[in-house]
Amino acid sequence: MASERNELTMPSTGRAARAQHLLKGKTWSDRDLKAKIFIFSAALLIMAATVALTVFLIVKGLHSFLIDGISVIEMFVAGEWNPNANPPSFGALPLLFGSFAVTLLSVAIATPIALGTAIFMTEIAKKRGQKLMRPVMELLVGIPSVVYGFIGLTVIVPFIRDHLGGIGFGLLAAGIVLGIMILPTVTTVAADAFQSVPNHLREASLALGATRWQTIYRVVVPAALPSVLTAVILGMARAFGEALAVQMVIGNTAQIPHSLTEPAATLTTMITSSLGETTYGSLQNDALWSLGLILLAMSYLFILVIRFLSYRRRSS
Amino acid sequence: MYVLTLEKEKRIVQPNPEAMETELKVNNLNVFYGSNHAVKNVSMEIKKHAITALIGPSGCGKSTFLRSINRMNDLIPGAVCKGEILYEGINLLDASVDVVSLRKEIGMLFQKPNPFPKSIFDNVTHGLKCAGIRKKDVLENAVEESLKLAGLWDETKDRLKHSALSLSGGQQQRLCLARALAMKPKVLLLDEPTSALDPVSTAKIEELLMSLKKRITIVIVTHNMQQAARIADQTAFFYEGTLVEFGNTRDLFENPTHTRTKSYISGQFG
Amino acid sequence: MNAKVTDRLATLCFILCAAITAGTLFSLLGYIVFQGVSHIDWHFLTADASTFQAGGGIKNQLWNSFYMLLMTMFFSVPLGIAGGIYLAEYARPNKITAFLRSCVEVLASLPSIIVGMFGMLLFVNTFHWGYSVLSGALALTIFNLPVIIRVTEDALAAVARDQKEASFALGATHWQTIRTVLLPAAFPGLLTGIILSVGRVFGESAALLFTAGLSTPNLNFGDWNPMSPQSPINPFRSAETLSVHIWAVNTNGIIPDAKIVAAGSSAVLVIVVLLFNIIARLVGALIEKRWSGK
Ligand SMILES: Nc1ncnc2c1ncn2[C@@H]1O[C@H](COP(=O)(O)OP(=O)(O)OP(=O)(O)O)[C@@H](O)[C@H]1O
Ligand SMILES: [Mg+2]
Numbered sequence: 033m034a035s036e037r038n039e040l041t042m043p044s045t046g047r048a049a050r051a052q053h054l055l056k057g058k059t060w061s062d063r064d065l066k067a068k069i070f071i072f073s074a075a076l077l078i079m080a081a082t083v084a085l086t087v088f089l090i091v092k093g094l095h096s097f098l099i100d101g102i103s104v105i106e107m108f109v110a111g112e113w114n115p116n117a118n119p120p121s122f123g124a125l126p127l128l129f130g131s132f133a134v135t136l137l138s139v140a141i142a143t144p145i146a147l148g149t150a151i152f153m154t155e156i157a158k159k160r161g162q163k164l165m166r167p168v169m170e171l172l173v174g175i176p177s178v179v180y181g182f183i184g185l186t187v188i189v190p191f192i193r194d195h196l197g198g199i200g201f202g203l204l205a206a207g208i209v210l211g212i213m214i215l216p217t218v219t220t221v222a223a224d225a226f227q228s229v230p231n232h233l234r235e236a237s238l239a240l241g242a243t244r245w246q247t248i249y250r251v252v253v254p255a256a257l258p259s260v261l262t263a264v265i266l267g268m269a270r271a272f273g274e275a276l277a278v279q280m281v282i283g284n285t286a287q288i289p290h291s292l293t294e295p296a297a298t299l300t301t302m303i304t305s306s307l308g309e310t311t312y313g314s315l316q317n318d319a320l321w322s323l324g325l326i327l328l329a330m331s332y333l334f335i336l337v338i339r340f341l342s343y344r345r346r347s348s
Numbered sequence: 349m350y351v352l353t354l355e356k357e358k359r360i361v362q363p364n365p366e367a368m369e370t371e372l373k374v375n376n377l378n379v380f381y382g383s384n385h386a387v388k389n390v391s392m393e394i395k396k397h398a399i400t401a402l403i404g405p406s407g408c409g410k411s412t413f414l415r416s417i418n419r420m421n422d423l424i425p426g427a428v429c430k431g432e433i434l435y436e437g438i439n440l441l442d443a444s445v446d447v448v449s450l451r452k453e454i455g456m457l458f459q460k461p462n463p464f465p466k467s468i469f470d471n472v473t474h475g476l477k478c479a480g481i482r483k484k485d486v487l488e489n490a491v492e493e494s495l496k497l498a499g500l501w502d503e504t505k506d507r508l509k510h511s512a513l514s515l516s517g518g519q520q521q522r523l524c525l526a527r528a529l530a531m532k533p534k535v536l537l538l539d540e541p542t543s544a545l546d547p548v549s550t551a552k553i554e555e556l557l558m559s560l561k562k563r564i565t566i567v568i569v570t571h572n573m574q575q576a577a578r579i580a581d582q583t584a585f586f587y588e589g590t591l592v593e594f595g596n597t598r599d600l601f602e603n604p605t606h607t608r609t610k611s612y613i614s615g616q617f618g
Numbered sequence: 619m620n621a622k623v624t625d626r627l628a629t630l631c632f633i634l635c636a637a638i639t640a641g642t643l644f645s646l647l648g649y650i651v652f653q654g655v656s657h658i659d660w661h662f663l664t665a666d667a668s669t670f671q672a673g674g675g676i677k678n679q680l681w682n683s684f685y686m687l688l689m690t691m692f693f694s695v696p697l698g699i700a701g702g703i704y705l706a707e708y709a710r711p712n713k714i715t716a717f718l719r720s721c722v723e724v725l726a727s728l729p730s731i732i733v734g735m736f737g738m739l740l741f742v743n744t745f746h747w748g749y750s751v752l753s754g755a756l757a758l759t760i761f762n763l764p765v766i767i768r769v770t771e772d773a774l775a776a777v778a779r780d781q782k783e784a785s786f787a788l789g790a791t792h793w794q795t796i797r798t799v800l801l802p803a804a805f806p807g808l809l810t811g812i813i814l815s816v817g818r819v820f821g822e823s824a825a826l827l828f829t830a831g832l833s834t835p836n837l838n839f840g841d842w843n844p845m846s847p848q849s850p851i852n853p854f855r856s857a858e859t860l861s862v863h864i865w866a867v868n869t870n871g872i873i874p875d876a877k878i879v880a881a882g883s884s885a886v887l888v889i890v891v892l893l894f895n896i897i898a899r900l901v902g903a904l905i906e907k908r909w910s911g912k
Contacts, residue, residue: 273729
C-alpha cells in the first residue's frame with residue numbers, strides 16, 4: 033500500500049503543474065501597479081525638475097552673451113557694473129569680488145568658533161552637548177534668513193557705524209551677519225564629524241598618557257578632518273548663495289571697496305535688487321540672468337567639492 | 349543519550365516517514381550571495397504532513413535554504429537561487445511563479461518574535477487583509493480560529509485590541525504563529541522559532557507543531573538537537589553549504605553514517 | 619609649556635567658543651522676540667499693511683504665509699514621500715538611482731534665490747501665471763522636496779528589517795507592506811521631519827521674491843470664490859508673505875515705522891518657527907512613547 037501511494041504522488045518534472053494559481057499566467061497583473069506608477073512618476077518628476085532648472089537657467093543665462101552680444105571676457109575682467117550707463121558696462125568683477133569676500137569673511141568668523149563649539153559639544157560636555165546644545169543648534173538653523181538680515185540692519189550696522197566709522201553698511205556687516213547665520217550649520221555638521229570618530233582611538237591616545245587637548249588635536253581632529261572640511265564647505269555654499277540677509281546690510285554699491293566698512297555688492301544682492309526692477313527681456317535684465325548662471329555654476333562647484341570630499345572619506 | 353530516553357513516547361505514534369507523500373522536492377539547489385556560495389547542490393525530499401528538521405553549525409546555510417523555499421531571498425540584493433524546488437508540480441524558483449501567492453501558501457516564522465506594533469487583532473488579520481478579505485465576521489472568525497490553533501486564544505480573547513507588544517516574548521511568538529496560520533498555509537517554514545524563548549514557551553510551541561503537522565507540512569531550522577530529536581520525523585544535517593546527511597530522525601541520531609554528523613550531534617563542534 | 623597647562627587653556631578656549639556661540643545666538647533670539655513682542659497686538663495682527671503711513675498691520679501677509687505654506691505642503695509632502703519611498707524601497711543600485719540621488723542633492727544645496735529665479739522663468743513667465751500664490755508655492759515645493767525626500771528615506775531605512783520580512787512572508791505585496799507596515803512604523807520620524815520643514819518653508823523669502831511678488835491685492839475676506847481677484851484663496855493673485863514683507867519694508871519701504879513693523883513681523887516669524895520646532899519635538903517624543911510603551 034505504501035509503495036502504491038508513493039508511486040502515485042511522486043512528483044516529476046514532466047507532469048503538468050497542479051498549482052496553477054501559483055503561476056503568474058496570462059492574465060496576471062501587478063497588484064501594485066497604481067502605487068508603482070505614482071512613485072515612479074514622482075521620481076521622474078524630481079529628476080525632470082532638476083534638469084529643467086539647470087537647463088532653463090543655463091539657456092537664459094547665456095542669452096546675454098549669445099544674443100545681446102555682451103562679451104564673456106568683459107563680464108569677468110571689467111571692473112565696472114553699470115547697465116544703465118551709455119554705453120552700458122557689464123563688468124561683474126566687483127560682484128564676484130563681493131561674493132567671495134563676504135563668503136571668506138563669514139567662514140573666517142564662523143569656523144573657529146563653530147569648531148570650538150563642536151569640540152565642546154562632543155569632547156568636553158558630552159551629555160549637555162547632546163541634550164541641550166544640539167537641539168538649540170538645529171533650531172537656529174531654521175531661523176529665517178531675513179531675520180538675520182534684520183538683526184544686521186538694526187544692531188550690527190549701527191554698531192559698525194558708531195565704532196569703526198563709515199556708514200556701517202559693507203563687507204564687514206555682511207560677513208558678520210553671514211558668519212552668525214552659518215554658525216549653527218557648521219557647528220552641527222562638525223559635531224557630527226567629531227562624534228563619528230571611534231572611541232577606541234581616543235582611548236588609545238589617553239591610555240598612552242596624552243592629555244585631552246593632545247588627544248583632540250593629534251587624534252580626533254585629524255581623523256575627522258575630511259568631514260570637518262565638508263562642514264566648512266557647506267557653510268561657504270550657504271553664505272555664497274544667501275541673498276536677502278546680505279542685501280539688507282552690504283550697502284549695494286557695485287564697486288571693489290577699499291576697506292571692509294565701505295559698501296559693496298555681490299552676485300546675489302545685485303540680482304535681488306535689480307531683477308524685479310528691470311524689464312524682462314531687456315539687456316539689463318538678461319545680464320542679471322548671466323549673474324544667476326555664474327551663481328548656479330558656483331553652486332554646482334560646491335556640490336562637486338562636497339561630493340569629492342565624501343567620496344574620499346568613504347574610500348579611505 | 350536523549351534519543352534513547354525519548355524512544356518510548358515516540359515509538360507509539362510515529363508512522364514510517366519514508367512511506368509518506370513528498371511535498372517539496374529539492375533538486376540541485378545552489379544559492380549565491382554575490383560570490384559567496386551559501387548552499388551547494390542540495391537535493392532532498394520534504395515529506396507532506398511531517399516535520400523536517402534542519403540542523404548544522406552556524407553559517408552552514410540552513411536559513412538560506414529555508415528562505416529559498418518561499419523566495420524570501422528575492423528581497424536580498426545580489427542573492428541568486430539556482431536549481432529546482434518542486435511543489436505541486438511547479439518549480440518554485442521559476443520566474444513565472446507569483447511570489448505573493450506562493451507566500452500565502454508557504455508561511456514562515458522567524459527566529460525573533462516580530463509582531464507588528466499594532467493590535468493583536470490587526471496582527472492576525474494582516475495577511476488576510478492584504479489578500480483582500482474585508483468582511484468583519486470573516487476576519488473575526490479567522491482571528492479566533494488561528495489564535496486557538498496557536499494556543500493563544502484564552503490569554504488574548506479579552507484584549508484583542510491591545511498592542512501586540514504588550515505580550516510576553518513567548519506569547520508574541522505564538523501570535524506570529526497565529527498570524528501565519530490565519531493564511532491557512534500548506535507549508536510552514538520555521539527558522540529557529542524557539543531560540544529566543546524560555547523552556548516553557550518552547551515546549552508550548554513544540555506541542556503546537558506536533559498537533560499542526562496533521563494538516564501542515566513543517567520545515568524547522570533548529571540549533572537545539574533535543575528539539576529535532578523530539579519533534580522531527582526527518583532530519584537534515586548541513587555543513588558549509590552542503591547537505592551531509594538526510595534521513596529519518598531516529599536513524600540520523602542513532603546511526604549517523606558520516607563522521608561529521610556524528611561529531612556534530614555528539615556536540616564536538618558547532 | 620607644561621602639557622597640563624596647555625590642556626587647561628585649550629579646554630578654556632573650547633568653553634569660551636561654546637559660550638560665544640550660545641550667547642550670540644540666544645541674545646539674537648531674545649532681542650528679536652523681546653524687541654518685537656512689544657509691537658505685537660491684536661491690531662498689528664489683524665490690520666491691513668499700510669503703504670506710506672505708520673500703524674500698518676500684517677493681516678494679509680500672515681494669511682499669505684499660511685496659505686502658501688499649506689499649498690506648498692500639499693504639493694511637496696506627497697511628492698517627497700513618494701520620492702523617499704522610491705529611494706528607500708524601489709531604487710536598484712544603478713545609474714538612474716545614482717542620478718536621482720544627485721538630483722536630490724543638487725536641489726538640497728541650491729541657493730533659494732536660484733530656485734526663485736527658476737520659478738520666475740517657468741511659472742511666472744513661461745506658464746504666464748505671473749507673480750502668484752501658485753508660482754510661489756511651486757517654487758517652495760522645489761525648495762522643500764529634498765528635505766521631505768531625505769526625511770522619508772531615513773525614516774523608512776530606520777524601520778527594522780524583520781517587520782518588512784514578516785509582512786512579505788504573509789503574502790503581502792511590496793506596496794501593501796510599505797503602506798501598512800513601513801509607513802506606520804516610520805510615521806513618528808516622518809511627522810517630526812515634516813513639521814520641522816514647515817518652519818523652514820514658513821520663513822523662506824528669497825525663493826518668493828520673484829515668484830509670489832512684493833504686493834498683495836486688497837483682500838476681501840468675505841469673498842471665498844477662488845476665481846475672484848480679491849479672494850484670499852485665489853491662487854493666481856500675487857502674495858507677499860511675512861518674511862518677504864520684512865525685507866520689503868526695510869529695503870524699499872516708505873512707511874515711517876518700517877523698523878517697528880519689521881521688528882513685530884520678525885518676532886511673529888521667529889515665534890511661529892519656534893512653535894513648529896517645539897511641536898515637532900513634542901509630537902515625535904509623544905508618538906514614540908505611545909508606541910513603544912504599553
Ligand atoms: N543577506 C546576506 N548577504 C550575504 N551573505 C549572507 C546573507 N545571509 C547569509 N549570508 C551568508 O550565507 C551563509 C549561510 O548563512 P545562513 O544564514 O544561511 O546560515 P545559518 O545556517 O542559518 O546560520 P545560523 O545558524 O547562524 O542562523 C553564511 O556564510 C552567511 O555569511
Ligand atoms: Mg539562520
